[in-house]
Amino acid sequence: MLKKLxxxxxxxxxxxxxxxxxxxxxxxxxxxxxxxxxxxxKPETCTNCHIMSPQYATWNHSSHREVAxxxxxxxxxxxxxxxxxxxxxxxxxxxxxxTLRKEPQVIFILDEGAEVVHQNCIRxxxxxxxxxxxxxxxEQHTAHMQDRKCWDCHRExxxxxxxxxxxVPNARVPLPESPVPDWIKKYTKNx
Amino acid sequence: xxxxxxxxxxxxxxxxxxxxxxxxxVFVLGLLASSIVERRAEAAYVNVPKKxxxxxxxxxxxxxxxxxxxxxxxxxxxxxSFRSKYNGNVMIDMLEVDPRLVVxxxxxxxxxxxxxxxxxxxxxxxxxxxxxxxxxKSADDGPMPTTCWTCKSPDVPRLxxxxxxxxxxxxxxxxxxxxxxxxxxxxxxxxxxxMNLTITxxxxxxxxxxxxxDIKKASHQEMRSLVCAQCHVEYYFDKTVAEGANYxxxxxxxxxxxxxxxxxxxxxxxxxWTHSISKAPMLKTQHPGYEMYLTGIHAQRGVSCADCxxxxxxxxxxxxxxxxxxxxxxxxxxxxxxxxREETSTLMANVYERQDKIIENRDKLEELLVRAHVEAKxxxxxxxxxxxxxxxxxxxxxxQWRWDYVAASHGGSFHSPxxxxxxxxxxxxxxxxxxxxxxxxxxxxxxxxxxxYPDISTKAKAxxxxxxxxxxxxxxxNEFIKNLVPEWLKQAEEREKxxxxxxxxxx
Numbered sequence: 001m002l003k004k005l006x007x008x009x010x011x012x013x014x015x016x017x018x019x020x021x022x023x024x025x026x027x028x029x030x031x032x033x034x035x036x037x038x039x040x041x042k043p044e045t046c047t048n049c050h051i052m053s054p055q056y057a058t059w060n061h062s063s064h065r066e067v068a069x070x071x072x073x074x075x076x077x078x079x080x081x082x083x084x085x086x087x088x089x090x091x092x093x094x095x096x097x098x099t100l101r102k103e104p105q106v107i108f109i110l111d112e113g114a115e116v117v118h119q120n121c122i123r124x125x126x127x128x129x130x131x132x133x134x135x136x137x138x139e140q141h142t143a144h145m146q147d148r149k150c151w152d153c154h155r156e157x158x159x160x161x162x163x164x165x166x167x168v169p170n171a172r173v174p175l176p177e178s179p180v181p182d183w184i185k186k187y188t189k190n191x
Numbered sequence: 192x193x194x195x196x197x198x199x200x201x202x203x204x205x206x207x208x209x210x211x212x213x214x215x216x217v218f219v220l221g222l223l224a225s226s227i228v229e230r231r232a233e234a235a236y237v238n239v240p241k242k243x244x245x246x247x248x249x250x251x252x253x254x255x256x257x258x259x260x261x262x263x264x265x266x267x268x269x270x271x272s273f274r275s276k277y278n279g280n281v282m283i284d285m286l287e288v289d290p291r292l293v294v295x296x297x298x299x300x301x302x303x304x305x306x307x308x309x310x311x312x313x314x315x316x317x318x319x320x321x322x323x324x325x326x327x328k329s330a331d332d333g334p335m336p337t338t339c340w341t342c343k344s345p346d347v348p349r350l351x352x353x354x355x356x357x358x359x360x361x362x363x364x365x366x367x368x369x370x371x372x373x374x375x376x377x378x379x380x381x382x383x384x385x386m387n388l389t390i391t392x393x394x395x396x397x398x399x400x401x402x403x404x405d406i407k408k409a410s411h412q413e414m415r416s417l418v419c420a421q422c423h424v425e426y427y428f429d430k431t432v433a434e435g436a437n438y439x440x441x442x443x444x445x446x447x448x449x450x451x452x453x454x455x456x457x458x459x460x461x462x463x464w465t466h467s468i469s470k471a472p473m474l475k476t477q478h479p480g481y482e483m484y485l486t487g488i489h490a491q492r493g494v495s496c497a498d499c500x501x502x503x504x505x506x507x508x509x510x511x512x513x514x515x516x517x518x519x520x521x522x523x524x525x526x527x528x529x530x531x532r533e534e535t536s537t538l539m540a541n542v543y544e545r546q547d548k549i550i551e552n553r554d555k556l557e558e559l560l561v562r563a564h565v566e567a568k569x570x571x572x573x574x575x576x577x578x579x580x581x582x583x584x585x586x587x588x589x590x591q592w593r594w595d596y597v598a599a600s601h602g603g604s605f606h607s608p609x610x611x612x613x614x615x616x617x618x619x620x621x622x623x624x625x626x627x628x629x630x631x632x633x634x635x636x637x638x639x640x641x642x643x644y645p646d647i648s649t650k651a652k653a654x655x656x657x658x659x660x661x662x663x664x665x666x667x668x669n670e671f672i673k674n675l676v677p678e679w680l681k682q683a684e685e686r687e688k689x690x691x692x693x694x695x696x697x698x
Contacts, residue, residue: 022217029224032231050234099226160510167508168238170258172385175234 057171062158106164121150244383247349251376267515268310283307286650293653298467311375326667327365335364336437342422345378346371348391360436369682380418388414392421398441415495423480447482469567471584476595483600487607499526549604573636586625593618
């Protein structure tokens with residue numbers, strides 16, 4: 001079976017070269033897109049695409065910074081399979097949009113993502129929303145919890161209200177730096 | 192030979208197909224890779240300011256090219272149209288409003304001229320215009336030292352860096368006239384690299400050092416007050432640090448309280464001037480705004496200066512700090528009402544109520560101090576000895592220090608009404624005890640009448656009473672503004688032309 005796939009002897013050399021080129025470019029693509037970082041939960045991963053700067057900057061100035069990272073809210077946590085399935089699905093969609101330069105000036109969350117975030121609000125804040133003392137202190141809280149998302153009322157949490165691509169000029173966001181290693185830079189600078 | 196070869200031998204087009212497909216896939220992969228590289232490279236231009244700002248860049252317009260919103264709101268401090276009940280950003284001649292001040296400061300510069308200050312935008316112009324800096328004719332002329340520039344301009348850290356701190360504090364005020372032209376601005380509080388808040392004036396760092404505190408450990412929220420505390424604090428000029436230098440020093444070693452600083456000055460036997468009527472060794476409280484704020488409820492709840500005086504602002508979907516530092520009473524919606532859900536008029540009334548109540552007793556203390564000064568003069572005239580007068584003069588010194596501490600802490604009656612009230616009441620007690628001593632002294636000198644309260648109903652009358660020639664001061668000042676100031680500006684322009692970075696939008 002394996003033998004069947006192997007090319008004839010006199011083709012082997014060019015085939016090896018071609019496969020090498022193919023794998024090389026693939027590896028380069030993985031490296032330059034920081035593909036490995038997507039397995040982590042670090043918020044810096046999300047600013048691999050610079051259009052996430054407003055989201056990063058506003059979160060970084062919010063109280064949630066201390067307790068929740070992007071993935072804590074934006075991917076489901078009901079089970080690990082679902083987590084990575086959703087992350088992969090959402091991530092690939094984002095990557096495609098970004099590559100095709102189809103990102104809108106003001107980015108809004110889709111319904112599916114909104115539901116995930118909503119469930120995550122509940123996941124952490126379940127005690128606040130079930131505590132009768134707290135519930136009683138806000139008029140109609142129980143009723144409102146049934147028919148809307150948390151941030152329909154808590155509108156500043158955590159990204160603020162305004163989030164266009166130009167809303168945070170000069171914000172200091174950990175954007176990816178040049179992929180060229182330092183030693184090459186040093187070398188080319190010296191020559 | 193494997194079967195592949197046989198297939199391709201039978202169908203040679205298949206080999207070509209595989210070849211072409213591979214080319215296409217590698218080609219597209221290459222495109223994808225280069226697209227990723229391109230979009231990554233964009234990140235180098237996104238969120239990065241366009242204009243290079245060198246360290247110690249004093250020109251606010253250069254910073255403004257990168258941060259137009261902050262810059263333009265900052266130049267809002269040029270607005271001089273808001274007047275609250277007592278202050279605001281209008282220039283008010285305080286000596287005219289309250290001529291008793293002239294008597295309290297007799298023999299000192301403040302009796303010549305004292306105005307409610309305008310915004311930061313006018314810092315340099317107003318210090319040139321005030322009669323206190325006199326009418327110097329040359330670099331070595333005039334009543335004031337270079338130290339008076341310290342809080343006026345981002346040219347100050349630049350000069351301190353170039354010439355050294357002690358050197359900066361040495362010489363007459365007029366010496367640095369051609370160097371200091373940019374009004375208080377960006378480089379006074381911001382790091383040019385990161386825009387983080389930073390302390391640029393050595394006096395605050397030194398005061399922290401002497402208290403055993405490290406200012407570098409201050410949190411961001413503390414920094415939002417500490418950058419203000421570089422200037423809005425009580426200070427004095429230490430002449431013992433170096434020959435000829437008036438070294439700016441904060442008297443905080445015994446604590447940031449009215450008593451702690453009084454004790455500090457008493458221990459080093461420091462006085463700003465000798466009162467020309469009572470001969471008391473006086474202290475001039477500068478503006479202990481920060482110290483007073485620290486004792487108030489807002490500071491205790493972690494509210495910083497910037498929270499109320501520079502609240503957030505939204506413009507075209509961008510949220511930023513309003514750099515028009517001003518009375519929150521002129522912007523209640525964005526300052527007070529962010530936390531306090533009351534009507535504007537209610538909040539305004541709450542502030543005025545505190546101010547009214549503090550000023551009620553402050554005015555009384557002021558009158559008693561005028562009386563004490565005049566009575567002390569009478570005692571001298573009746574032949575009192577220095578020994579008999581010693582305690583009395585110290586009493587006047589301490590009482591007026593307390594009065595001035597509240598009067599000069601602008602906003603103190605709102606920032607900390609309880610502390611203000613306490614300080615005023617200790618001032619009243621001190622001055623009345625001193626006047627009891629004066630009464631006993633009068634008795635022993637065989638005098639038993641009321642010393643008449645002078646007619647100081649206007650600024651002119653009061654200045655005449657203390658023997659001040661306001662006309663001469665004014666004409667000297669006019670000459671200085673006509674001759675020397677344009678010369679300074681010309682020299683400064685020549686100097687700034689040699690800077691590497693050129694402003695884009697300067698005509």
